[in-house]
Amino acid sequence: MKSRVLIVLIAFVIMPVVLFPVLSHAINLTGESNTYLQFRQATTDQSRLIPLYEYLNFRLDDIADNKISFHYGGWGKVDLDDRSYGRNVDADLQYAYMSFKSDKNNIILNFGRLIVTDGGDAEKIDGVYARTDLKYGFSVSAYAGHPVEEILNGVGSDSILGGRLSYQIPSLLTLGVSGLKETGGSDPREEVGADLWLRPIKSIDITGRSTYNAVTDGWMEHAYHISMGPYSNFRFSTEASWINYRDYFTAATVAVFNFMPGVLNPAEKLRLLGEEVSYSINDNISVSADYKNYGYNIQGSANYFGGKVSYAVPGSGGAGFTAHRMDGQTDSLRYSEFRVYGFKKFGKTDLTLDLLDIDYDRRLNGVKNAYSASLIGGFNITDKLRVAADVDYYHNPVYNHDFRTLLHLICKFDTSAGGGGGGTEAK
Amino acid sequence: MKRMKIMTLTILCLMFIIGVYACADTNSLTKVHPTEIKELSEAVCSACHEDDRASMDHKEGWINKHGFYAGQRKQVCSLCHEDSFCSECHANKPGLIPSDMHKDKPDNFYPHRGDYLTQHMIDGRVNPAPCMKCHGRQNNSICRTCHK
Numbered sequence: 001m002k003s004r005v006l007i008v009l010i011a012f013v014i015m016p017v018v019l020f021p022v023l024s025h026a027i028n029l030t031g032e033s034n035t036y037l038q039f040r041q042a043t044t045d046q047s048r049l050i051p052l053y054e055y056l057n058f059r060l061d062d063i064a065d066n067k068i069s070f071h072y073g074g075w076g077k078v079d080l081d082d083r084s085y086g087r088n089v090d091a092d093l094q095y096a097y098m099s100f101k102s103d104k105n106n107i108i109l110n111f112g113r114l115i116v117t118d119g120g121d122a123e124k125i126d127g128v129y130a131r132t133d134l135k136y137g138f139s140v141s142a143y144a145g146h147p148v149e150e151i152l153n154g155v156g157s158d159s160i161l162g163g164r165l166s167y168q169i170p171s172l173l174t175l176g177v178s179g180l181k182e183t184g185g186s187d188p189r190e191e192v193g194a195d196l197w198l199r200p201i202k203s204i205d206i207t208g209r210s211t212y213n214a215v216t217d218g219w220m221e222h223a224y225h226i227s228m229g230p231y232s233n234f235r236f237s238t239e240a241s242w243i244n245y246r247d248y249f250t251a252a253t254v255a256v257f258n259f260m261p262g263v264l265n266p267a268e269k270l271r272l273l274g275e276e277v278s279y280s281i282n283d284n285i286s287v288s289a290d291y292k293n294y295g296y297n298i299q300g301s302a303n304y305f306g307g308k309v310s311y312a313v314p315g316s317g318g319a320g321f322t323a324h325r326m327d328g329q330t331d332s333l334r335y336s337e338f339r340v341y342g343f344k345k346f347g348k349t350d351l352t353l354d355l356l357d358i359d360y361d362r363r364l365n366g367v368k369n370a371y372s373a374s375l376i377g378g379f380n381i382t383d384k385l386r387v388a389a390d391v392d393y394y395h396n397p398v399y400n401h402d403f404r405t406l407l408h409l410i411c412k413f414d415t416s417a418g419g420g421g422g423g424t425e426a427k
Numbered sequence: 428m429k430r431m432k433i434m435t436l437t438i439l440c441l442m443f444i445i446g447v448y449a450c451a452d453t454n455s456l457t458k459v460h461p462t463e464i465k466e467l468s469e470a471v472c473s474a475c476h477e478d479d480r481a482s483m484d485h486k487e488g489w490i491n492k493h494g495f496y497a498g499q500r501k502q503v504c505s506l507c508h509e510d511s512f513c514s515e516c517h518a519n520k521p522g523l524i525p526s527d528m529h530k531d532k533p534d535n536f537y538p539h540r541g542d543y544l545t546q547h548m549i550d551g552r553v554n555p556a557p558c559m560k561c562h563g564r565q566n567n568s569i570c571r572t573c574h575k
Binding site for chain 2: 107117133138147195202208223225227243294313350371372376408
């Protein structure tokens, strides 16, 4: 509890106040602070909540010849309504690591709390990560440390070890094998995977990954995608995946995935086939249709299909309309979903409207239509300072009628401003 | 037996790596993308690149595929994205729901828009696999209030 209070304190006050003046002269500081004040009902007991969140992230670069950088992201929360007891104060350190990058061979060395995705799983670890290019198109990466996870009743793992070896023929093929092993806890993991990227010709792109669970001795998942186009403004995206529940869900730390009677069945196997076709009428307008078929060993099959029309002009505004239908085996797994949205910029001001409606075939807690409407207004005070306010109305089986409001303040900082370069982040 | 196989495989890999070590002499990627790309509708790589980079167009299917590309070369993502961007959806601990964080970006994909407590009962039954990726071993204290 104490450490939480400390992290919150750091996130809210100390970091920005201390770091800014001290470091801004010597090295380059770039980052963003997002402050949210929300007024809402609690998910579980309908009590009123007024959480204030501070999400802060920054990066320090230009250290040691621009080879070393430091990255930080985290949030803190306090609930301003003192009637809500319990989790009044909360915080999370998302990542905080030192990174070394060389000019040659793409050598990277990171240490601290980091997010590793090599092999295709997003793992959070307290530890080290290293990668380098090798000769003849090979490259290799490895990581080791302590996994950052939430554990149910058992004991958390105390170590994670993983890596990936890959071979590449530029613009044609990338092949990788990866593995990871988590030990020392009640839910160990041992996974081996292979990934493939292939671009036989310019308009065809194939990606795929298969993962094997060495604890249960079975394939967890095969997931493959083919993207084709554009062929006179048509694009096709096809996906196929196979999931074996027993092998896929064993390592979960929450009851819903732990094969309790009536929930997930370990003998279940899912085969998913999906297709999306889109057509760009011009640079700004496109229409698309998508279809997904879910086939199972045990449960009856389900289909999800629909379409979308969208319009977007970068820097100016856009709009969209989507309609989808989920057709499960039973009435309780059937619904239709509609969404309409639009956004427009007027100089420094912008306005967004978003409407979502889900129409259930079978009433859920007496409700047939669950809908939400959001109206968002934003104002860019300067290039680096923005305020936005949302008002959301929800009508659904959980809340019946609920209004939520969210105030959002975004503040970007970049000490290299004026010097050109740097700061070209999308976020 | 299984252990043995994995051990042997690891050792073979290590020997191989040592074998082809000797620096490759490739140039490292820059740290930030040379041109500034701010909005999702501008993240169409094929508009400017013809080679392998063209396959990372942030168009249809991207949300299902981005994890794959991150698995092969996260370095490319870091040209335009800080990790904080990924952490908004890939959270270890429940904070704000991702779709609440940027209501002013309706064009972007966000998992569970609107009221998800109702909807998740259906989606979670039809395909629980994506849920496992984000809630299986992390970000699941909220689930435990109902799924005990």
